[in-house]
Amino acid sequence: MNIPEGKKIYFASDNHLGAPTAEASRPREQKFVAWLDTIKSDAAAIFLLGDLFDFWFEYKTVVPKGFTRTLGKLAEISDSGIPIYFFVGNHDLWMNGYFEEELGIPVYHKPQEFTFNNKTFLIGHGDGLGPGDTGYKRMKKLFTNPFSKWLFRWLHPDIGVKLAQYMSVKNKLISGDEDAKFLGEANEWLVQYCKRKLETKHTDFFVFGHRHLPLEINLNKHSKYINLGDWIHYYTYGVFDGNHLIVKKYPEH
Template sequence: MQGRGTDSKPVPLLRLQSCLGESMRAIFLSDAHLIDRQEPGYEAVMRFLAGLEGPRKKKAPVEVSGGGGRCDALFLAGDFFDFWFGREGRIFPDFLPVIQRLTDLRDQGVRVVLCEGNHDFFLGDYFIGVLGMEVYPDWVDLDLDGKRVLLSHGDLIDPSNTGAALVRKILRSGFLYRLQRILPAPLVWRAARLTSLTSRRFSAETEGRLVDGMRRFALEKFREGYDAVLCGHSHRPVIEHYETNGCTRTFMTLGDWIHHCSFGVFEDGVFSLSFFQP
């Protein structure tokens, strides 16, 4: 597990398998941009998570359309929250219901893994230190039932976007980390909410450009031996399969929960893209 930091090297994660001896089933989603529990996207995420059941769940899952079922691992690939400044005992009130649901899934045996995005970072203090989940600042290098998978929010993929890299460096600096720890929590939340709402949507042209850059990145990683590359950030749901040396490689961008309610699934050794029907 890893906490606060900005090392951009892939972080190896031990092989993940179903504890039931079955093929593994993992769920991937990103860019829910949760902020207000009354928003449709927030309600959709809660209903979707309610339909998941971990290996140790005793009750039947809630029936939902377009999602749900057994889940061995849940990967949240960045910008799950529209902002995050949390301390051990002070959490933005509207985040509490979804955090409780993630905790319930953890208690059912689901491995909950969070990648930090460009909206939600400094996650480690709470999600590792308090909840015992896993947090990765940049990349997660996975072995899923023998498939080598690279997962990232994706905002670091375009090296030419120096402006975004500079903003990221400033926002994740030690100075801002210490500052948000000492300022009154309601003041930090108010400022974060005002600034985050202005940068949560992309134009169609920007979405396409982001996906193109991620695709080029994925093709490079396929040549390095990865079986799949999954990214968030673009808000556009895309899945493409490539045949290379007799093996199927998968490139996926996970979409969002503002417009698409899309999520990735890994089951029986195959990746697919699905859409939740709220």
């Protein structure tokens, strides 16, 4: 994709809408929708890198209640012709066609490569990548197993959603608090993942979420790792103007 003059590509991640309660997350949702309204005038494309919802599961004929403002704004932007790309996170990985059918938004379950203005990107949520974190990787295999999803689907939504929300809120990662501390490049597994990727193929920008920390790390003279932070404490997002990718805060001060 060549970015038209005056247009930009935007990236955001980790809203965790619905946590810790629908009422408590409503102001954050309104702020996110206001940001979407702000960027739609010059957006060439929008990338949402997962954990938009703190929990999401698509039953055959049912999706979780709520998030009307966000879904309506995404539908409006998509209908206007601005492409939106969604990457599932570890909290909303049970997507199965709703975004594609209702919003016209393609959904990806693994990192994908893109090229904009001859700059190469590897984009994804970031969970389960790199060395270590074996416990989560085993859990993810269980959660994504078709039989496990089939069993969960047999729970009445009132029970299944309530149970999943309780378990999700217990996960400290959504708080952006104790778990979200910079560990140093040598101990940041996404940094290590990117460096290993560079051993076999050049990439200009690696863009991920999941860590709840806004980070910009130069991997070498020509490659950069970006973590988008979150919309719980930081309200940060990425913007690519055709040459440079930087992390900014909404609203700007």
